[in-house]
Amino acid sequence: MDVSAPPAGTPASFVSPGMIAPEPAPISTRGPIAWSRAHLFGSPFQIILTLFGLAVIYVVVPPVLRFFIFDAVFTGTGRNACLPEVIGRPVGACWPFIGAKFNQIVYGFYPEAERWRVNLVYLIGVVLLAPLMIQKVPYKRLNALLFFGAYPVAAYVLLTGGNLQLRGFxxxxxxxxxxxxxxxxxxxxxxxxxxxxxxxxxxxxxxxxxxxxxxxxxxxxxxxxxxxxxxxxxxxxxxxxINFGLPWVETRVWGGMLVTLVIAVTGIVASLPLGILLALGRRSQMPLVRIASTLFIEFWRGVPLITVLFFATYMLPLFLPGRFTIDGLLRALVGVALFASAYMAEVVRGGLQAIPKGQYEGAQALGLPGGLMMRLVVLPQALKLVIPGIVNNFIGLFKDTTLVLIVSIFDLLGVLRAAFTDPAWATPTTVVTGFGFAGLFYFVFCFGMSRYSMALEKRLDRNRRH
Amino acid sequence: MKRILIAAAGVLALSAGVAKATTLDDVKARGALNCGVTQGLPGFSSPDDKGNWTGIDVDFCRAVAAAIFNDANKVRFTPLSAKDRFTALQSGAIDVLSRNTTWTMSRDTTLGFNFAGVMYYDGQGFMVRKSLNIKSAKELNGASICVQTGTTHELNLGDYFRANNMKYEVIAFSTIDETVKAYDSGRCDVFTSDQSQIYAIKLKLTNAGDHIVLPEVISKEPLGPLVRHGDDQWFDLIKWTYYALLNAEELGVTQKNADQEVNSANPEVKRLLGSDGKFGEGIGLSNDWALRAVKQVGNYGEIFDRNVGPNSPLGIQRGLNKLWTQGGLQYGMPIR
Structure with missing residues (x-):
């Protein structure tokens, strides 16, 4: 029999030309019903939790949406635009209030003619920071040098006006x-x-x-x-x-988002290197360095930030000689930076302690001197471990900046609080609108930092991934 | 030799008590008046949409700046909390504190300050719903009253009702916001606080028009600008700027007609505006100091009406703050 050519019409042995497509999973394990059975209604306890969650959403979400969107007023001027008895319907958020105060929220009392300088500082900041945060962009070293070295000086000159007219050294x-x-x-x-x-x-x-x-x-x-x-x-x-011809703008007229960001960014940028130095100092073999670092850390951790700010602003001038004054914002900046670095030091120390002794010994066996051992072997591993702690500190610091209000520095919240007292906008919902806006602002920044840190962790965690 | 002379001059200056430059010299050298205000209080000092400070306390500082510099904008406002205000004035961070501060004996004496006058006679008042049809605090017998605990308002309340032989029920809260909320939701008939504050709070109630502030004031809260001890010329300047604003209202000199009034036949007006006499010199300014202040900021009545009175959302009645000629307490000492 000729196997290669079976006669037509005769069933013969069959070889499938390809893989048979897999059958879809049984109906009971796929689709929305199965998903919800597995994830929402798996057990009696789960059912209770699901129903409870739905109830919370039902109670919270519609009123929030109604207040901030559906019942909200979006156009108009003055309190009459947001008064229910004037416009004849229930009124939610009064967004024109935010619109009218928006310039103050962003710039504080910064003179109107000079606000382009603030905008320029914001713009340069974004242009330099964005490529620094994206891994694929080249020239990281130059970029970092510009952002951490040149940018603060440029921002200082732009925001204050520079032209210090230095007299002597x-x-x-x-x-x-x-x-x-x-x-x-x-x-x-x-x-x-x-x-x-x-x-x-x-x-x-x-x-x-x-x-x-x-x-x-x-x-x-x-x-x-x-x-x-x-x-x-x-x-x-x-x-x-150098005199660039920019008029001098005192820090006392700075305010709003500008002050919030200046304080937060200064605190964040200063606290990490200072914190690392303090953490290394605390673990140092040299007793003097160790004691000094420990004292510094424990002092700043033991004092509330409000006390620090209050002392720096109102007590310090009483001790300083004569007419020798330090700018009010600068005092707050130094206070916040020192305070944050003490906290940062302990976070970094936690990371250092997690590095096994073998890493140190390995580095020493390779003949690396102390500084290089820390820079090339220990710190990269330690810092990677404590990214969540570091970012936690950053987020905490960002929100703590609101405390400067008690020393009469008007950050975002301070400007809003002052705006609440404008009788031209006094309505039943003005305050809630303002706080809602402030909450959104802080959430956007803090959530952004949090997401970025998670992406960073993922990227740096290659060696531990299974 | 020169050095010895300078040293001797220094000793002389010290013994004469004028070693330091006067506050007025400092202000002139700086080119701006440093004025302490609140961090925001409706009608007294709050930033408007453009970020300019406005209010009755603010306008007083602008009047002083206008008297000194002929420019009401040469003021740097320092917003101060209630806690920091006295430290700021004592340390010299501000030249004048115009921050809704009650004139009391301890502040005037032991704290080392001088009060220049009373910009606003405040005091505790009552707010009720219009629907209750109450026209006077004397009709409040048996009312339930919302009040913040731990304030002098609570004590004043007891005194007032006992003195008038009336019964009342206190519903107390620890913060002002809670107290307002309770009143707004109808948990009590009456809300009590300082009158200026009541007017500001009224604007934030769900139906501002349904409430009425009763005319009675049951406590004394005279609010005015103050300076620190040790510079009598500066104290005089602040004090007489205040009197000049009052005299201007009394004599009918307003922001609009000030320039014409300089040629007025009335000798009082002439002395006020500097076309007769040399009164400005006594406080270290030129003789038309009051003209500058009134022209740029307005007289007392204009300042009141614009910031807290009928021309403002607050709509506060003049009440005790009427001129003495109209039955109030505001009384400008004569310029002569």
Whole structure:
């Protein structure tokens, strides 16, 4: 029999040309009914929880939607637009109030003609931060340098106006002010700052070179390091000293979102490096460093932030000599940064403790010196472990910025609270509208940080993924 | 030799008690008046839509700035909480505190301040629903009254009802918001607090038009600007700016007609506006200081009407704040 060519019409052995498509799962395990049976109504307890959840949604969501959207007023001016007895229907949120106060919410009392400077600072911030946060964008090192180095200086000059008119540096402090002023004026400066600065830099470099052998360093290297530091500092000082023709804007008129973001970003950016240093200090073998770090951390953790702010604002001036004053916002910034770094230090220390001893020993076996061991082996692992803790701190800090209201700095919430007292907008729902808006603002920022940190964790957690 | 002379001059200056520059010199050198206000109180000091501070306390500082600089905008407002206000004035962070502050003996003496006058005679009042048809606090016998606990209002209430031999029922709450809410939802017949506050709260009730503030005031809360001890010239300047605003209203000098009134035949008006006499010199200013203040900010009545009176959403009755000629307490000392 010829197997290769069976006669037509005769059933023969059958070979399937391909895989048979899998049967769909039985009806009882798929579709919305099965899903809800598995996830919502699996057991009596689950049923109770589901019904309870539905009841909560039913009670909460419709009134919230009704208040903030369906019954809300969206257009109009003044309190009459949002009064039920005037417009003849129940009134929910009074959104025109937010509209009328929006400029204050964003800029505080920042002069209207200068607000483009704030906008520019916001814009540069976004342009620099976005590529920094997206992993695929190249030039990370340059980007970070711009964001953490150049941006704060630029933002400072833009927001305040710069043009500090620096008078003197180290030499003026020791009584040589008139001398350097004479030199400065002889070579065309209005003050003696720059001659003073250059001479001071050379002097410090010379001292460093002279002292280098005592600490077993090379003379040339020490002088180079000192001069390098002075060049960088010089660039920063030049930036704040140059007159760009921007009018000076005092920090007392800053407010709203601007102040909230300035305080939060400063606190966040300053607290991480300071916190890492403090955490390393606390685990240091050197007793003096260890005790100092521990004292610092415990002091700042033991004092409430409100006390810190209040002390910095109203008590400090009583101790400072004469008319020597520090800007009010700056005092709050320093207070918040120190406070946040103490908390950060403990989070980082937690991460350091989780690194097994073998990692240290391995690094040492490779001959890595202490600094490199920390930078290349220990810290990358430790910081990765404590990302949730770090971001937790950031979020807490972001919300804590509202406390500056008690020292008369008008952050977002402060500006809103002041706006509530405007009799032109006094209605039964003004306050609820304002707080609803503030809640949304804080939620957007905090939720954003939280989601980003989760993405970061996922990306950095490759070695532990199964 | 020069140094010795300077030192000697310094000692002399110290012994004469004028070692420090006066507040007025400081203000002039700075180019702006530092004025402490509230962090927001309707009608007294609150930011408007443009972010400008407005209110009766604010306008007083603007009048002082206008008298000094001929520019009512040369004021830097420092919003202060009730706790910080006195520290701020003592430490010199502000030149004048115009922050809804009650003139009391302890503040005027032991705290080291001088009150320049009373911008607003406040006091505890009552609000009721119109439907109750009550026209006077004397008709409140047997009423239930919402009040915030731990305030002087609670004590005043007891005194007033006992003195008038009336019965009442207190319904007390720990915060002002709760108290308002309870009154708004009808848990009590009467709401009591300081009158200026009642008017502000009335705006936020669900049906503001259904409520009425009774005319009686049962306590004394004289609110006015104050300065710190130690600079009598500055105290005089603040005090007489206040009197000038009152005299202007009394003499019919307004923001609009101030420029014409300079040529008025009335000697009182002439002395006020500086066309006769040298009264400005006594407080370290030029003689038309009051003209500048009234022209830019208005007289007392205009300030009142614009911020808290009939021309504002608050609509507060003048009451005790009428001029003495109309049966009120506001009385401008004569300029002569």
């Amino acid at each position: 180290l030499l003026s402090w020791v009584g040589l002010g008139p001398l350097v002023t004479t030199i400065g004026q002889a070579i065309g400066f209005s003050t003696g700052f720059w001659p003073d600065y250059v001479i001071s830099a050379l002097l410090v470099a010379a001292i460093a070179a002279a002292a280098a052998p005592v600490f077993a360093g090379s003379r040339k290297g020490a002088a180079k390091t000192a001069l390098g530091a002075f060049v960088i500092l010089g660039v920063v000082l030049a930036a704040v000293d």
